[in-house]
Amino acid sequence: MSQRPTRILILGGGFGGVYTALTLEKLLKREIRRGDVELGLVSRENYMVFQPMLPEVISGSIGILDTITPIRRLCPNTNLYTRTVESIDLNHRSVSSTAGFGSRQHHLHYDHLVLALGNVTSFAGQPGLAEYALPFKYLGDALALRNRTIQTLEEADIEQDPEIRRALLTFVVAGGGFSGVEAVAELNDFVRAAAASFRNVDRREIRVVLVHAGRVILPELPASLGQFAQTILMKRGVEIRFETLLAGATADAALLQGGDRIATRTLVSTVPSGPNPLIAMLPLKMERGRVAVDPTLAVPDYPGVWAVGDCAAIRDAKTGELCPPTAQHATREAQCVARNIMATLRGEARRAFSFQALGKMGALGRRSAVAEIFGLKVSGFLAWWLWRTIYLAKLPGLDRKIRVATDWTLDLVLKPDIVQLKTERVPGVRREYFEPGQVIFREGDHGEWLYVVREGEVEVLKGDAAGQETPLRRLGPGECFGEIALVSDRPRSATVRAVSATNVLAVDREAFQALFATLPPLRGFFESLIETRR
Amino acid sequence: MSQRPTRILILGGGFGGVYTALTLEKLLKREIRRGDVELGLVSRENYMVFQPMLPEVISGSIGILDTITPIRRLCPNTNLYTRTVESIDLNHRSVSSTAGFGSRQHHLHYDHLVLALGNVTSFAGQPGLAEYALPFKYLGDALALRNRTIQTLEEADIEQDPEIRRALLTFVVAGGGFSGVEAVAELNDFVRAAAASFRNVDRREIRVVLVHAGRVILPELPASLGQFAQTILMKRGVEIRFETLLAGATADAALLQGGDRIATRTLVSTVPSGPNPLIAMLPLKMERGRVAVDPTLAVPDYPGVWAVGDCAAIRDAKTGELCPPTAQHATREAQCVARNIMATLRGEARRAFSFQALGKMGALGRRSAVAEIFGLKVSGFLAWWLWRTIYLAKLPGLDRKIRVATDWTLDLVLKPDIVQLKTERVPGVRREYFEPGQVIFREGDHGEWLYVVREGEVEVLKGDAAGQETPLRRLGPGECFGEIALVSDRPRSATVRAVSATNVLAVDREAFQALFATLPPLRGFFESLIETRR
Numbered sequence A, B: 001m002s003q004r005p006t007r008i009l010i011l012g013g014g015f016g017g018v019y020t021a022l023t024l025e026k027l028l029k030r031e032i033r034r035g036d037v038e039l040g041l042v043s044r045e046n047y048m049v050f051q052p053m054l055p056e057v058i059s060g061s062i063g064i065l066d067t068i069t070p071i072r073r074l075c076p077n078t079n080l081y082t083r084t085v086e087s088i089d090l091n092h093r094s095v096s097s098t099a100g101f102g103s104r105q106h107h108l109h110y111d112h113l114v115l116a117l118g119n120v121t122s123f124a125g126q127p128g129l130a131e132y133a134l135p136f137k138y139l140g141d142a143l144a145l146r147n148r149t150i151q152t153l154e155e156a157d158i159e160q161d162p163e164i165r166r167a168l169l170t171f172v173v174a175g176g177g178f179s180g181v182e183a184v185a186e187l188n189d190f191v192r193a194a195a196a197s198f199r200n201v202d203r204r205e206i207r208v209v210l211v212h213a214g215r216v217i218l219p220e221l222p223a224s225l226g227q228f229a230q231t232i233l234m235k236r237g238v239e240i241r242f243e244t245l246l247a248g249a250t251a252d253a254a255l256l257q258g259g260d261r262i263a264t265r266t267l268v269s270t271v272p273s274g275p276n277p278l279i280a281m282l283p284l285k286m287e288r289g290r291v292a293v294d295p296t297l298a299v300p301d302y303p304g305v306w307a308v309g310d311c312a313a314i315r316d317a318k319t320g321e322l323c324p325p326t327a328q329h330a331t332r333e334a335q336c337v338a339r340n341i342m343a344t345l346r347g348e349a350r351r352a353f354s355f356q357a358l359g360k361m362g363a364l365g366r367r368s369a370v371a372e373i374f375g376l377k378v379s380g381f382l383a384w385w386l387w388r389t390i391y392l393a394k395l396p397g398l399d400r401k402i403r404v405a406t407d408w409t410l411d412l413v414l415k416p417d418i419v420q421l422k423t424e425r426v427p428g429v430r431r432e433y434f435e436p437g438q439v440i441f442r443e444g445d446h447g448e449w450l451y452v453v454r455e456g457e458v459e460v461l462k463g464d465a466a467g468q469e470t471p472l473r474r475l476g477p478g479e480c481f482g483e484i485a486l487v488s489d490r491p492r493s494a495t496v497r498a499v500s501a502t503n504v505l506a507v508d509r510e511a512f513q514a515l516f517a518t519l520p521p522l523r524g525f526f527e528s529l530i531e532t533r534r
Helices: A015-027 A029-034 A055-059 A139-158 A162-168 A178-197 A223-235 A327-346 A381-394 A398-413 A483-488 A509-518 A520-533 B015-027 B029-034 B055-059 B139-158 B162-168 B178-197 B223-235 B327-346 B381-394 B398-413 B483-488 B509-518 B520-533
Strands: A006-011 A037-043 A047-049 A068-070 A079-082 A085-089 A094-097 A106-109 A112-115 A170-174 A207-211 A238-241 A246-250 A253-256 A261-263 A266-269 A290-292 A305-307 A359-363 A369-373 A376-380 A429-434 A439-441 A449-455 A458-463 A469-475 A495-498 A502-508 B006-011 B037-043 B047-049 B068-070 B079-082 B085-089 B094-097 B106-109 B112-115 B170-174 B207-211 B238-241 B246-250 B253-256 B261-263 B266-269 B290-292 B305-307 B359-363 B369-373 B376-380 B429-434 B439-441 B449-455 B458-463 B469-475 B495-498 B502-508
Touching: A006 A015, A006 A106, A015 A029, A015 A037, A015 A112, A015 A327, A029 A037, A055 A139, A055 A178, A079 B139, A112 A327, A139 A162, A139 A178, A139 A266, A139 B079, A162 A170, A162 A261, A170 A178, A170 A261, A178 A207, A178 A223, A178 A238, A178 A266, A178 A359, A223 A238, A223 A369, A223 A376, A246 A266, A246 A429, A305 A327, A359 A381, A369 A381, A376 A381, A381 A398, A398 B398, A429 B509, A449 A483, A483 A509, A483 A520, A502 A509, A502 B509, A509 B429, A509 B502, B006 B015, B006 B106, B015 B029, B015 B037, B015 B112, B015 B327, B029 B037, B055 B139, B055 B178, B112 B327, B139 B162, B139 B178, B139 B266, B162 B170, B162 B261, B170 B178, B170 B261, B178 B207, B178 B223, B178 B238, B178 B266, B178 B359, B223 B238, B223 B369, B223 B376, B246 B266, B246 B429, B305 B327, B359 B381, B369 B381, B376 B381, B381 B398, B449 B483, B483 B509, B483 B520, B502 B509
Parallel strands: A006 A037, A006 A112, A037 A079, A112 A305, A170 A207, A170 A266, A207 A238, B006 B037, B006 B112, B037 B079, B112 B305, B170 B207, B170 B266, B207 B238
Antiparallel strands: A047 A068, A085 A094, A094 A106, A246 A253, A253 A261, A359 A369, A369 A376, A429 A502, A439 A495, A449 A502, A458 A469, A458 A495, B047 B068, B085 B094, B094 B106, B246 B253, B253 B261, B359 B369, B369 B376, B429 B502, B439 B495, B449 B502, B458 B469, B458 B495
């Protein structure tokens, strides 16, 4: 009786991880109560995002907190560690996670480990995307997109320059799969409805563009439903660019493959997702960046280690096909892994995983959707009604169901919210990317950033009274510019333009002053730099 | 007819500014439509916060966005500039504000200027407050407090060290006026209700402390109501420390005048508010840090300049007393200034400002409040009912009224939300304060920050196997420590303790790597520093 309890540790707070905990709580109720089994779940956030409703956060038709469910409420008998996993040691059966308020790392031992870490957004290899494209995966992403959209409307309302206005009022979404289509539909509805509250913005000036690699959107569904979705979106004002790939981004444009560019301040990319770096570091057999598992979801060679959800390469036991990375599958995989862990603890036989998806649905904004359910194609209002009914039923937690149902009811009568929720500004350092020829700042501009060249080359230009610009000098990696405006509060004394593709580091005024006032060697360096450039 | 329109520019998006715009829109309807008058309002945020309901954001009993109203919806005929005012030039009649996406400053000319900039939170002279105390004035503050509260519960749930646990579960609010009392009441209700969802947190471990300078809380009300409020709060578990002043803070304690300290990770200070620095820079006659105005709310010597709200020193025309900084007064002052601007435009006589407050109310959390209305004292449930009814009626915008009424209804049946809404982490630089003797980090800790001493002195200590610590060196202003852990990923190699009161600058791993990998002189400096300390 004084034996140590068996510890089952789950990594990841998405559908895979949470449903594994939830199912284990039910299956091992007695063992948990007796203290024979201990459940732990490590999640970066203390809530689970209900992904299908995330696009509605953009328009505020669902309250910000209502698409997410606190994990503690769903799994009351699981120890929740709201931490980021830092490393996994399969040989010593331990997991370490980041420190909280203090500075001590957390180490957790396990007997059974369930990997449910999902995949990550990865913009590697596409210049400027990491800096300027908005991802669309987490709740924070949806909020950031909502705020960006309102900010561009705010700016457009008082902007005089027609070119800047056009870029401000252009919104680009890359990726015509479920997530891109649902995002563009909500974004389009929201921005057009919100524009009515801006005195100087004409609804007709707004451009919403969907960039899609294929010939028909929603490749997950039969082509006829994709075509239906296209017609609806286009009727509502969305421009679709077919067979087009996003190649990169600058602060004010989406760069397309082939050299085309769309001037915009709001670029959303739902396309790229890469393997989780934590998973990639493990000494495990991988398949397409995902952990290979046997038919019972166990990881070969490491007894007690399991994997489910988007981070696992799971082949359906009946069809032999790789399971798609959807919530439906993750939920069923979680239930299967929970049963197999119980079977292992009790010395019973494990079962192989097999699941036939019930259907697929995609929302198209106000009162329209497309769905394929049990092989049946449904579109328009009926599909939309099904979408709402099914997802409301699937949303975990009764209180969330009530809240979302209320939100949807209010949304029928109230105007969309246009409040811009700014978060606290931290003195910061950020990366930026500039195309060859792109101006980084102009003489006379107000200066808020110091720049350090990381890669590439820039040219410093000084204008004369006639508007003619003379090159003063060229700067390369490790050299900096823009320091005078930060030290003296005067406007920019010269124009700086990228000569080649250039990556810079930008340091804002507050971080600059904090750092450079304190560190004497730095102060000396900048004082002499400013002296020589005077 | 080709004459330039008269420009009325209002600075500030609080009650004073927004109600001035709103009243002018009504009074000058014809002039605005004809293009004779142009209204402009500059506000840092695109919404107005309904302050009385702000405390309810802590507990989530009102949705995050529902206590705030988009200014554009309230004042559809005013040009809204969502910018921060940077300077006011009274001689050239122009105002400049920060740049938005681009880098160009915005300049606005005016014929009439209404100063409604309010006051600001100011922690000057109290060490550590700027770094660690949470203010409670803006929507962002309420959200930050809500998140901090949930974070401490999350941490306490998995913390083993009893001393750290105790600090995590202690919540301190400084200031027993309306805003402090309402904040402590909501915070207390929320944290005690939320604790039920945390497996390893016992409700009885929670301490909520109100620190108040006087002998009775709510000095704005008759003492009997303050006493009623005290009894209610204490019955609900709030500890009140009377005749106590907050003197400073460290990361893990509230420092009281006289040398006492309360170990806590959550310190809210509602006390200090200073004059707005923009107002302080103006060449105007001031009274207690506020702009002196004549009885018609005009600023002497500068025709066309007016001031209302918390930034103005307004004497009531009947009583001669200084008007208190409340929303009730700001609203009435705004209506008066709008009428007087209209009178000036039309060459009519201006009126002097006088207003007798209707009453004062303070909410005490679930189903209790205190109020003094038309001289009548009311407390308990009736006061709470009055509070909700009156404020719901005063909340601007019909859609907000509906949303808040719905929130309140749902709140009767649903549990409080415990979702922690993290915002994007920016690579950062922050200031920190340490008391003499306080440990900054310990040998073996996980290192995430590099520190630079700004003021004071620290001591580096190395422990031996017996636990004995030997001082290695002392470091003063401009010197840095903690760099090895950031460069090498190893735990801290020594303990660092503050010798005197020490202000440091902390640079996080990401900012450190971004900066120091790029700037060659810095890299050289740190490489040689690490070499000498090896």
